[in-house]
Amino acid sequence: MITLILGLQFGDEGKGKIVDYLSGSTDAVIKFNGGSNAGHTVVSDEGKFKFHLVPSGALRSKEVILGNGMTIDPFLLEEEIRDLEKVNKKLNLKISSIAHVVTPMHRYLDKAEEEIRGAMKIGTTFQGIGPTYEDKYARTGLRMADLADPELVSDKIELIYAMKRTMLEKSEFASPSARKEMASRLVASGKNLRKFLSDTEVYLNELASQGKNLLFEGSHGSMLDVDFGTYPYVTSSNTTSGALTTGSGLSLRKVDRIIGVVKSYMSRVGAGPFPTEITGEKADRLRTLGSEYGTTTGRPRRVGWLDLVLLRYTLMISDVNSIALTRLDTLGNFEEIKVGYSYKVDGKETKQLPRNEGDLQKAEVNYRSFKPWGFLSDARISQFIKDGKDSLPDELKEFINFISSELGKEIDILSFGDTRNKTMFCSKLATA
Numbered sequence: 181m182i183t184l185i186l187g188l189q190f191g192d193e194g195k196g197k198i199v200d201y202l203s204g205s206t207d208a209v210i211k212f213n214g215g216s217n218a219g220h221t222v223v224s225d226e227g228k229f230k231f232h233l234v235p236s237g238a239l240r241s242k243e244v245i246l247g248n249g250m251t252i253d254p255f256l257l258e259e260e261i262r263d264l265e266k267v268n269k270k271l272n273l274k275i276s277s278i279a280h281v282v283t284p285m286h287r288y289l290d291k292a293e294e295e296i297r298g299a300m301k302i303g304t305t306f307q308g309i310g311p312t313y314e315d316k317y318a319r320t321g322l323r324m325a326d327l328a329d330p331e332l333v334s335d336k337i338e339l340i341y342a343m344k345r346t347m348l349e350k351s352e353f354a355s356p357s358a359r360k361e362m363a364s365r366l367v368a369s370g371k372n373l374r375k376f377l378s379d380t381e382v383y384l385n386e387l388a389s390q391g392k393n394l395l396f397e398g399s400h401g402s403m404l405d406v407d408f409g410t411y412p413y414v415t416s417s418n419t420t421s422g423a424l425t426t427g428s429g430l431s432l433r434k435v436d437r438i439i440g441v442v443k444s445y446m447s448r449v450g451a452g453p454f455p456t457e458i459t460g461e462k463a464d465r466l467r468t469l470g471s472e473y474g475t476t477t478g479r480p481r482r483v484g485w486l487d488l489v490l491l492r493y494t495l496m497i498s499d500v501n502s503i504a505l506t507r508l509d510t511l512g513n514f515e516e517i518k519v520g521y522s523y524k525v526d527g528k529e530t531k532q533l534p535r536n537e538g539d540l541q542k543a544e545v546n547y548r549s550f551k552p553w554g555f556l557s558d559a560r561i562s563q564f565i566k567d568g569k570d571s572l573p574d575e576l577k578e579f580i581n582f583i584s585s586e587l588g589k590e591i592d593i594l595s596f597g598d599t600r601n602k603t604m605f606c607s608k609l610a611t612a
């Protein structure tokens with residue numbers, strides 16, 4: 181069985197928990213896009229973990245693979261490997277030798293670019309991801325295998341410096357000795373990581389042909405996709421299902437199921453349109469109840485009601501065939517719970533996502549309201565999980581059924597809290 185898990189909103193949908201749950205039965209968990217801009221918190225029997233580069237499934241899976249589509253900060257990766265090895269003693273890691281390398285210079289450039297953008301700034305995570313992908317597509321980037329060749333590392337750093345001199349001139353990297361020092365640190369880190377490097381695209385195809393259980397963990401939310409998201413307020417990689425193929429070398433044709441993770445409300449970090457956003461006291465309450473603070477940046481997340489217009493679009497783009505609805509415990513006590521099902525743009529109702537920035541900014545949302553289903557104690561949640569979907573409070577069933585009928589898809593997984601056991605599987609597809 182080959183599974184892909186994706187977030188269908190703006191990120192932080194609760195993918196980590198679903199991946200962690202499913203990874204107990206997988207042979208390998210694979211990441212194929214993004215870098216340390218992604219952050220996931222996993223609460224497990226062993227404690228609470230925050231990961232950026234290694235997948236959330238790394239705690240339990242026999243094997244972890246970082247695919248070619250990723251941008252990897254080698255210093256950070258060394259740290260994460262050290263932490264992980266303390267918990268997962270059998271950790272077997274493979275890193276694509278053609279994944280791109282994030283250097284301290286890229287981190288600097290991320291900040292410098294945001295400053296230049298001024299009022300048009302994106303609100304990036306400052307992890308150097310955008311500038312690293314820029315260099316990949318400019319064909320000046322450093323790849324993991326390059327770190328074995330000190331001369332090549334120096335040459336590429338000089339090339340990147342020459343290309344981006346105007347931004348780097350006032351930085352520490354203006355000094356040739358600082359660039360030299362950075363190059364030797366990168367080479368040293370490359371030496372430490374060399375034993376993990378592999379042609380992961382070939383290896384993955386072998387695993388697939390042996391019928392292994394593979395779990396692909398998508399980073400970020402689908403609306404942050406550089407093509408299909410709310411451009412330019414997006415990340416610099418593709419975050420929808422097609423990225424699996426280009427970011428790992430395995431054909432999407434080999435994937436058996438695509439699980440889309442949807443939070444029962446929305447959150448967004450950074451700038452950009454957010455039609456169902458709420459502010460004020462209600463937003464503060466939701467942010468606190470849902471612990472909506474960035475894993476990577478610690479920034480308070482913007483929050484809002486569930487938006488089905490966005491979801492219809494991301495479901496279509498990624499051809500999702502199974503939905504996991506998360507954080508159902510968070511909303512229960514709100515006196516009125518809302519779900520946006522269509523937009524009004526220039527006086528006309530539409531269920532389709534407007535694709536130009538201006539229309540999305542001015543879209544008004546049509547909502548349906550739901551009654552609260554109340555506080556769900558741990559004991560009640562455990563009982564629901566035992567007794568199945570029919571035992572849920574009527575108000576919650578109404579909320580779930582509305583979402584399902586508007587999207588034309590069954591909700592296969594219901595998730596009630598952070599821990600692994602607070603998850604209800606409602607169909608064969610979800611537990612296969």
Ligand code: IMP
Binds near residue numbers: 217309415449450
């Ligand atoms: P970058 O990926 O650091 O360049 O940031 C671009 C945009 O994507 C910013 O709005 C970030 O807040 C957002 N972003 C990137 N990764 C994540 C994530 O894992 N969760 C939520 N937002 C993210």
